[in-house]
Amino acid sequence: MPNINMKEQTISKYLKPIIRNYDQNPNKWFSTKFFAEKFNVHPSTVTEHFQSLSMLGLVEYKKYKGIKLTPHGIKQGQILMRKHRILEYFFSNELGLTCEEACKEASKIDIYISEKIIDKICTKLEHPRVCPCGHNIFHY
Amino acid sequence: MPNINMKEQTISKYLKPIIRNYDQNPNKWFSTKFFAEKFNVHPSTVTEHFQSLSMLGLVEYKKYKGIKLTPHGIKQGQILMRKHRILEYFFSNELGLTCEEACKEASKIDIYISEKIIDKICTKLEHPRVCPCGHNIFHY
DNA sequence: TATAAATTTTTGGTCAGACCAAAATTTCCA
DNA sequence: TGGAAATTTTGGTCTGACCAAAAATTTATA
Numbered sequence: 001m002p003n004i005n006m007k008e009q010t011i012s013k014y015l016k017p018i019i020r021n022y023d024q025n026p027n028k029w030f031s032t033k034f035f036a037e038k039f040n041v042h043p044s045t046v047t048e049h050f051q052s053l054s055m056l057g058l059v060e061y062k063k064y065k066g067i068k069l070t071p072h073g074i075k076q077g078q079i080l081m082r083k084h085r086i087l088e089y090f091f092s093n094e095l096g097l098t099c100e101e102a103c104k105e106a107s108k109i110d111i112y113i114s115e116k117i118i119d120k121i122c123t124k125l126e127h128p129r130v131c132p133c134g135h136n137i138f139h140y
Numbered sequence: 141m142p143n144i145n146m147k148e149q150t151i152s153k154y155l156k157p158i159i160r161n162y163d164q165n166p167n168k169w170f171s172t173k174f175f176a177e178k179f180n181v182h183p184s185t186v187t188e189h190f191q192s193l194s195m196l197g198l199v200e201y202k203k204y205k206g207i208k209l210t211p212h213g214i215k216q217g218q219i220l221m222r223k224h225r226i227l228e229y230f231f232s233n234e235l236g237l238t239c240e241e242a243c244k245e246a247s248k249i250d251i252y253i254s255e256k257i258i259d260k261i262c263t264k265l266e267h268p269r270v271c272p273c274g275h276n277i278f279h280y
Numbered sequence: 281t282a283t284a285a286a287t288t289t290t291t292g293g294t295c296a297g298a299c300c301a302a303a304a305t306t307t308c309c310a
Numbered sequence: 311t312g313g314a315a316a317t318t319t320t321g322g323t324c325t326g327a328c329c330a331a332a333a334a335t336t337t338a339t340a
Contacts, residue, residue: 003326010327032288045328047289064288064335095260105257109249117245120235143297150298172317185299187318204306204317 002051012080012111013039014053018069019077023136029066082138083118084110085131090121092132099132142191152220152251153179154193158209159217163276169206222278223258224250225271230261232272239272 017038018030035046054061058073069077087106091097097105122128122139131137157178158170175186194201198213209217227246231237237245262268268277 005326007326033286041327042329043288044290044330048327051289066288091257091260095257095264097260105254108254109252112249112252114245114248117231117235120231120237124235145296147297173315181298182300183317184301184319188298191318206317 002048002055004052004055006049006052006056008111010049011053011056011058011076014049014067015058015069015073015077015080016084018067019074019081020135022069022074022077027068029062029068031066034066078138079115080110083113083115085135085137086118086122086125086128087113088131088133089125089128089137093128094125102132142188142195144192144195146189146192146196148251150189151193151196151198151216154189154207155198155209155213155217155220156224158207159214159221160275162209162214162217167208169202169208171206174206218278219255220250223253223255225275225277226258226262226265226268227253228271228273229265229268229277233268234265242272 014035017035018028032043032046032050035041035049036043039046050059050061050067053059053067053073057070058076059067060070061067084103084106087110088099088102091102091105092099127139128137129139154175157175158168172183172186172190175181175189176183179186190199190201190207193199193207193213197210198216199207200210201207224243224246227250228239228242231242231245232239262279267279269279271277
């Protein structure tokens with residue numbers, strides 16, 4: 001049964017892959033199967049999460065079709081992805097990690113770090129425009 | 141019943157207050173009551189956690205007396221506290237946060253960030269010896 | 281275009297791990 | 311040394327992620 005109390009970790013797991021290439025494909029619907037395979041869980045689990053994400057106003061959910069970010073979901077996804085990419089930039093350009101390492105390390109903390117810290121780092125690094133792997137970094 | 145599978149978050153909750161002033165008081169025993177009041181949970185919950193921490197080899201647990209860190213617990217605590225203080229230093233000295241803010245922000249990510257990143261930041265900051273609140277930063 | 285295959289949803293569960301409450305035990309100290 | 315305070319034991323609850331089978335829907339194909 002769908003639960004309004006999803007963990008931040010679980011929410012982010014869904015938001016990230018959707019927002020990652022959002023620029024390229026803003027109108028794509030994501031299927032149950034897609035996430036079930038990606039996360040190696042049963043489809044019924046994904047359906048539940050879809051319903052929860054929808055109740056949180058983060059996605060539009062159409063039965064048998066899948067999910068798509070709402071404006072609120074886009075916003076939350078962008079905030080998250082910005083954190084991730086600023087961290088990636090910092091880890092690779094300032095601390096000397098490889099792209100891949102930087103991404104892995106960023107993933108460990110991006111959902112926990114505050115926007116305030118990210119903004120300060122961003123300013124200190126003079127507002128980089130792309131992360132080391134070449135993806136855009138959003139600036140509001 | 142005690143559970144060997146404690147969450148990292150729960151472990152850290154106990155390790156932190158003990159290691160925080162470890163230098164001043166290395167032989168102190170910490171009581172059930174102390175943590176029950178600190179975390180606002182029932183004493184029976186704390187007893188359970190004491191047993192779990194003990195099974196993990198992080199503390200010595202004496203019934204009706206309390207807990208005390210083992211060498212392994214000290215090591216883990218120091219690793220955690222080093223992460224915390226390096227982050228505090230970075231947030232206050234490089235990003236301009238107040239001591240208090242720096243501590244709060246560090247607490248959000250210190251248990252998730254890797255030692256590798258902390259070591260890199262530490263090198264970049266030229267191995268600071270004390271955090272902004274004046275506590276020692278361990279170097280191994 | 282009917283029907284078989286693939287996908288998704290519904291329903292009714294399990295399980296981990298933090299937590300609680302009452303009763304039993306132990307310790308402390310007046 | 312006996313009662314109060316602290317702790318432990320025992321037997322629970324609850325949340326949130328997850329599963330499995332059956333029902334419903336969509337898609338593909340003959």
